[in-house]
Amino acid sequence: MAKELATENLKFDEEKAKMSPNKKGGWITFPFIAGSILGVGLASGGATSNLLVYLVQKYNVRSIDAAQIVNIISGTMSLAPVIGAIVADAFFGCYSVLVFCSAIQLLSLVIFTLTAVIQSLRPTPCAVPGTDTCQTASKGQLTMLYGGVALLCIATAGTRFNQATMGASQFDRVEDQAIFFNWFFIFMYTAAIASSTAIVYIQDSVSWVTGFALGMGASAVSLVFLLLGSKYYHKPAPQGSPFTGLARVVVATLRKLKVQMEPQTTASYFHGNDDMASSIPGPSFSIFNRAALIAEGDTSPDGSIVKPWKLCSVREVEDFKAIIRLLPLWSSSIFVSISIGCQLNLSVLQALTMDRSIGPHFSIPAGSMIVPSFVSFVVFLTLLDRVLFPIWHWLTHHTPSPLQRIGIGQFINAISMMSSALVERRRAAVINRHEAEVHPGWIVPLSAVWLMLPLALAGGAEALHFPGQVGLYYQEFPKALKNTSTGMVAVIIALGFYLSTAFLGVIRDVTTWLPDDLNRSRLEKVYWVIAILSTINFGYYLVCAKFYKYQNTNNSTEKVSVGEMPAI
Known part of the structure; x- marks a missing residue:
């Protein structure tokens, strides 16, 4: 059903594009973004799915040490996309970050491939991995390998969440966005399964060079697909990250810790243009209410904020409290x-x-x-x-x-x-x-x-x-x-x-x-x-x-x- 609707919408968007040449976005962008998603997933999975085995067998790293190293790398690759999404939202926009980080991913796969091709970039093979007789990798050899890992983490920061955001921004209708998200996760998991089976099998049974080279090729194809669709994309300008608002509440609260919180009225708080203009902050987590309390010099004569890192709206404070309430469940x-x-x-x-x-x-x-x-x-x-x-x-x-x-x-x-x-x-x-x-x-x-x-x-x-x-x-x-x-x-x-x-x-x-x-x-x-x-x-x-x-x-x-x- 999703595929049929996607096909119909693609035809509809093509007709609209003919009638309105300046129209951007729509299902005409889907093949290019889909190619990018699959390529990035195959390349990333091809480099990391078998990394533990690569460390043990080719770099003579002890098995438990290798497991801990891979855990750190996996944690970084999971956290990095949050930072990448903030950077894209606040500064550069999704498309620019995607192109840059897709190119970084290609460079990281080139480095992985080189470590497999050039023997001097790895320690001497060990007859029995895990024994004390195994030669450890030199600092230069580890620097080369972990340099590729670091570049891959940077690439993941700019691609994983931003691909989803970039794709969803091509559509105005919520129904189309929902269909895109479904396909996004289908492609992502398909790439993960393919890289964890086919590419890992090639690395183990054919050669590490071929396995990493396939990931490098997938990364190159991903970048090409992304660039080919450039003229069709709707590229929203950066709007600022919502995390900035959360940080402002904390900073404003700290800057007003010495302010006396006597009984206040609605007029004592800054509201801005929202639906809480006639209310005061709630009693829970009341320490953060200070962030919305208007002090001398916080606002201009027209009512706008003069010092955004010293004054927040009641809405921003209540939004921050909603996050605090969820933290126990989150933890x-x-x-x-x-x-x-x-x-x-x-x-x-x-x-x-x-x-x-x-x-x-x-x-x-x-x-x-x-x-x-x-x-x-x-x-x-x-x-x-x-x-x-x-x-x-x-x-x-x-x-x-x-x-x-x-x-x-x-x-x-x-x-x-x-x-x-x-x-x-x-x-x-x-x-x-x-x-x-x-x-x-x-x-x-x-x-x-x-x-x-x-x-x-x-x-x-x-x-x-x-x-x-x-x-x-x-x-x-x-x-x-x-x-x-x-x-x-x-x-x-x-x-x-x-x-x-x-x-x-x-x-x-x-x-x-x-x-x-x-x-x-x-x-x-x-x-x-x-x-x-x-x-x-x-x-x-x-x-x-x-x-x-x-x-x-x-x-x-x-x-x-x-x-x-x-x-x-």
């Missing part, structure tokens, strides 16, 4: 991301020690073990949207609220961590039966397919709690701040990856559970700790959800569409 999702970050990278390390063969001629690349999570996310989300939520509505006469979706997702996530612990117990039992054969690099005679069930459960959990969070933030955020809702989830994901690195570091410092040789580890205990903490975190979430009151009650059971999904 309850951070450990979910920590558990996901640990599970994904540890599963790749487990796969490196297990039998990954399927039949006599094919072996699953270890970097592809994350694919079940992606596939489960897409399948489960489709089932929710088309089957499970309609059944729920038929039985209860309402759609699950965002808080209910998040809660169910967190519960399933805890179950996923428990199942990872059980799979590791089975792997450890096989190792114990072959104790005499165990040595560094020994492959456990147990199929890595066992790892797919916990990852599939994790993907299903993500399909509930991440879109549920976006739905909650979109519903509850003030009107002027709706576009920041996805950014809130991106920050959670970034913090999760960063803190998962710290979490594994603490485990290594206070226990002996994570030696570099995973076959001598006590990984089962690590997973049980994560499962227990996930369960405790779920209890914390239930408390936060119980005391939270919807501000926009008319929309509390509104159905969330695929277009409201975050970018993970």
Whole structure:
């Protein structure tokens, strides 16, 4: 249905373009933006999906160290798009940032390819990865590799969110924007699955040079597609970032901490031109009411603001308070991301020690073990949207609220961590039966397919709690701040990856559970700790959800569409 409507709209836009040559935007831009999305996704995934294995096998990095490094990189790539969106909104506009960062991505893939082509850019290969005899990479070699990683992070900052914003800005109708968002996430996940399977397989089974070169080619194609559509795009000018308004409330409050807050009237506060012109700030979080209090010299004779970083409107103050009310719920999702970050990278390390063969001629690349999570996310989300939520509505006469979706997702996530612990117990039992054969690099005679069930459960959990969070933030955020809702989830994901690195570091410092040789580890205990903490975190979430009151009650059971999904 979406495809048919897109085709009809494309024909309609082409006819309009013929009648009105100066008309910009519309479905005529869709093929160019779609090519850019697919190319960027393939290039980014081709460089990062198998990066953990690349560090272990080609740079002789110890396995747990490599997992922590990849977590830091993943966290940075999740947080960077928030900064990129702010820069685009406030200064340069989406199109300029997209072109610049697409070119940066191409340069980063050139560097990755060079590290695979030129032997001197890597340490001497190690016969048995993870042993003390392995040569470590030099500072120059690591600088080259991490330089490519840094450029890739900059590229991701300017492309991931801005592609969605750029595409949506081509349409005036909300229906067209919703269809575009659906296709945006379809293309994004398609690229992620393709890069985590086909490109990773080529890197493992053909050569790293070919794998990185394919990513480089995809990046070049992405840039070409983006530039070819330039004359058709509607390119909105930068409007300023809504985050600036939030920062102004904090700064204005700090600058007026010594102001006496005696009983005030409506005239004591600055309102501007909004629908709160006859009200005063609410009593909750009253310390921030100072930001809207008019002091001498704050306004000009015509009523406009003279010092914007010392005075905010009542609306801006109340918008800031709405964000504060959501912070406890937001914080309850951070450990979910920590558990996901640990599970994904540890599963790749487990796969490196297990039998990954399927039949006599094919072996699953270890970097592809994350694919079940992606596939489960897409399948489960489709089932929710088309089957499970309609059944729920038929039985209860309402759609699950965002808080209910998040809660169910967190519960399933805890179950996923428990199942990872059980799979590791089975792997450890096989190792114990072959104790005499165990040595560094020994492959456990147990199929890595066992790892797919916990990852599939994790993907299903993500399909509930991440879109549920976006739905909650979109519903509850003030009107002027709706576009920041996805950014809130991106920050959670970034913090999760960063803190998962710290979490594994603490485990290594206070226990002996994570030696570099995973076959001598006590990984089962690590997973049980994560499962227990996930369960405790779920209890914390239930408390936060119980005391939270919807501000926009008319929309509390509104159905969330695929277009409201975050970018993970």
